[in-house]
Amino acid sequence: MSPTPSKPHIILRILLPFAAGYFLSYLFRTINAVLSPDLVAEIGLAADDLGLLTAAYFITFAAAQLPLGLLLDRYGPRQVEAGLLCIAALGALLFAWGESRLELIIGRGLIGLGVSACLMAAFKAFTLWFAPARLPLVNGLIMAAGGLGALVATAPVQAALSLTDWRGVFLFLAGCTLLIAFTLYRVVPDAPVRPVNESLQDQLGGIRKVFTDPFFRKVAPLAMLSQASFISVQSLWSGPWLRDVAGLDRGATADTLLLVASAMMSGFLSIGFLAERLARSGIPTVRVATGGMALFMLVQLLIVYGPAEEWVTLVWILFGFFGTSGIVQYASLSQHFPRQLAGRVNTSINLMVFVSAFSLQWLSGVIIEFWPRSDALLPAPQGYQAAFGVLLSLQLSALIWFLIPTRGVER
Numbered sequence: 001m002s003p004t005p006s007k008p009h010i011i012l013r014i015l016l017p018f019a020a021g022y023f024l025s026y027l028f029r030t031i032n033a034v035l036s037p038d039l040v041a042e043i044g045l046a047a048d049d050l051g052l053l054t055a056a057y058f059i060t061f062a063a064a065q066l067p068l069g070l071l072l073d074r075y076g077p078r079q080v081e082a083g084l085l086c087i088a089a090l091g092a093l094l095f096a097w098g099e100s101r102l103e104l105i106i107g108r109g110l111i112g113l114g115v116s117a118c119l120m121a122a123f124k125a126f127t128l129w130f131a132p133a134r135l136p137l138v139n140g141l142i143m144a145a146g147g148l149g150a151l152v153a154t155a156p157v158q159a160a161l162s163l164t165d166w167r168g169v170f171l172f173l174a175g176c177t178l179l180i181a182f183t184l185y186r187v188v189p190d191a192p193v194r195p196v197n198e199s200l201q202d203q204l205g206g207i208r209k210v211f212t213d214p215f216f217r218k219v220a221p222l223a224m225l226s227q228a229s230f231i232s233v234q235s236l237w238s239g240p241w242l243r244d245v246a247g248l249d250r251g252a253t254a255d256t257l258l259l260v261a262s263a264m265m266s267g268f269l270s271i272g273f274l275a276e277r278l279a280r281s282g283i284p285t286v287r288v289a290t291g292g293m294a295l296f297m298l299v300q301l302l303i304v305y306g307p308a309e310e311w312v313t314l315v316w317i318l319f320g321f322f323g324t325s326g327i328v329q330y331a332s333l334s335q336h337f338p339r340q341l342a343g344r345v346n347t348s349i350n351l352m353v354f355v356s357a358f359s360l361q362w363l364s365g366v367i368i369e370f371w372p373r374s375d376a377l378l379p380a381p382q383g384y385q386a387a388f389g390v391l392l393s394l395q396l397s398a399l400i401w402f403l404i405p406t407r408g409v410e411r
Contacts, residue, residue: 051365
């Protein structure tokens with residue numbers, strides 16, 4: 001075991017590099033909410049095409065999760081994330097040069113694959129460097145960096161479009177991605193403990209242990225559907241809803257999304273801090289997360305039934321704040337399992353989240369497109385209401401499953 005590093009050492013060489021990676025990941029994830037009008041106009045995309053294009057990020061991201069868990073537990077977070085970010089840079093280049101729907105889908109898929117380790121590598125590193133009781137707080141800090149990425153993907157990106165077009169934005173992001181990859185590889189120290197040298201059979205057995213664990217099977221569906229619904233709306237459909245249902249122009253939409261992203265940053269920090277404090281008083285992290293997800297559902301109910309015009313911005317700010325609750329469940333799962341399984345635990349739940357995010361984001365576009373468009377060729381508000389209602393119904397079903405008592409599972 002290496003000596004405990006100083007606080008500045010942890011911030012400069014561990015926390016900040018991984019935070020930069022996750023900042024970039026979330027920026028890529030949510031940028032289409034602002035760029036969607038440009039993509040629709042230049043490439044000629046319908047709502048279902050836009051949903052599939054944006055969701056391509058999630059399916060490749062999800063496909064990487066189980067192999068990623070094995071790699072993180074065997075080789076450590078530094079090498080794995082740095083290598084994958086080079087693939088993300090290639091994807092950003094292809095997206096910037098794409099001329100067809102297929103080319104953009106391939107580029108976005110490569111971006112999703114390339115950033116697939118940004119959060120999981122950070123979580124793995126934190127389990128190696130921090131005590132389990134600190135995980136909700138430090139996980140909240142890394143998530144706040146993602147919230148900052150979502151914030152930059154709103155009004156700042158809209159402002160950048162006055163200097164360049166969406167292709168220039170992605171060329172710039174490709175260069176930033178390579179820079180962060182190099183920084184991670186050169187700056188982050190090796191793990192304070194050596195990875196366990198398991199055989200492939202033992203590693204796969206660890207994945208089986210995760211998925212068959214009763215606590216995981218009780219907690220995972222609610223965390224999965226809450227996070228997937230939040231991601232699928234916040235990373236794409238929030239922007240079109242504000243334009244097509246609330247009637248905001250592009251500038252006002254970007255400003256509102258900026259407030260949502262700010263609330264998301266605040267939520268990651270506040271809920272993570274609250275979970276850590278309450279855990280010291282004997283209240284399990286899983287209960288804090290579940291309470292936050294229940295409040296998130298109430299906010300979605302307000303959106304489904306259409307908030308009054310003067311309440312639109314406030315309701316979406318609450319959406320951004322409470323939508324972060326599901327991520328706290330990652331900490332409760334990491335606390336439940338042995339440390340050597342941390343990579344596989346987090347990537348297992350992430351696999352479920354991003355397969356669901358892909359499916360729900362695409363499905364939302366299909367549902368929205370099902371309703372006839374208005375005379376102004378805008379999607380019908382009823383389509384958004386139906387799509388968001390389906391997401392909410394799925395989350396309520398998972399909450400009921402979680403609340404049903406199960407022998408041997410403490411919550």
